[in-house]
Amino acid sequence: MRSRQEEALEEVKTETPMKIRADYEERGLDSCHFCGLRFNVGERIPRIIIGCGHTFCTSCLSYFLRNGRIRCPMCRKLLKSVESVDKLPLNFNILYEIVTKDPLLSRVNFERCLNADPDMYGDDEAYERDFAPYMC
Numbered sequence: 001m002r003s004r005q006e007e008a009l010e011e012v013k014t015e016t017p018m019k020i021r022a023d024y025e026e027r028g029l030d031s032c033h034f035c036g037l038r039f040n041v042g043e044r045i046p047r048i049i050i051g052c053g054h055t056f057c058t059s060c061l062s063y064f065l066r067n068g069r070i071r072c073p074m075c076r077k078l079l080k081s082v083e084s085v086d087k088l089p090l091n092f093n094i095l096y097e098i099v100t101k102d103p104l105l106s107r108v109n110f111e112r113c114l115n116a117d118p119d120m121y122g123d124d125e126a127y128e129r130d131f132a133p134y135m136c
């Protein structure tokens with residue numbers, strides 16, 4: 001006869017890997033935990049709430065921002081003196097994931113974008129039309 005503890009241990013052993021995997025998929029690192037929408041490089045750019053490290057999309061963060069404070073909806077930690085959500089650091093790991101997974105964005109040369117002279121692509125209309133919304 002096995003003890004309850006042994007049974008519990010057995011359960012943990014068999015169930016844990018599955019749970020972790022499901023959890024990981026559910027967590028969907030590429031989507032915002034609050035609105036459930038996928039991050040993008042526009043209004044749902046992923047930003048980190050400094051102080052607790054949770055990441056949400058900029059659109060949700062601007063909604064949380066009240067009187068210069070942001071209350072993290074995950075851990076309830078209060079972040080004070082937030083001038084604007086634009087001041088919060090971007091989550092580059094997620095951003096990188098989005099950019100490399102997006103067939104259109106992965107074609108954008110961000111290096112070029114950073115060094116770009118705004119008139120450089122003036123005569124390349126197709127490039128402008130496709131990529132202009134993503135330009136910094």
Ligand SMILES: [Zn+2]
Pocket residue numbers: 032033034035036037056057058059060061
């Ligand atoms: Zn969101």
Ligand SMILES: [Zn+2]
Pocket residue numbers: 049052053054072073074075076077
């Ligand atoms: Zn938090």
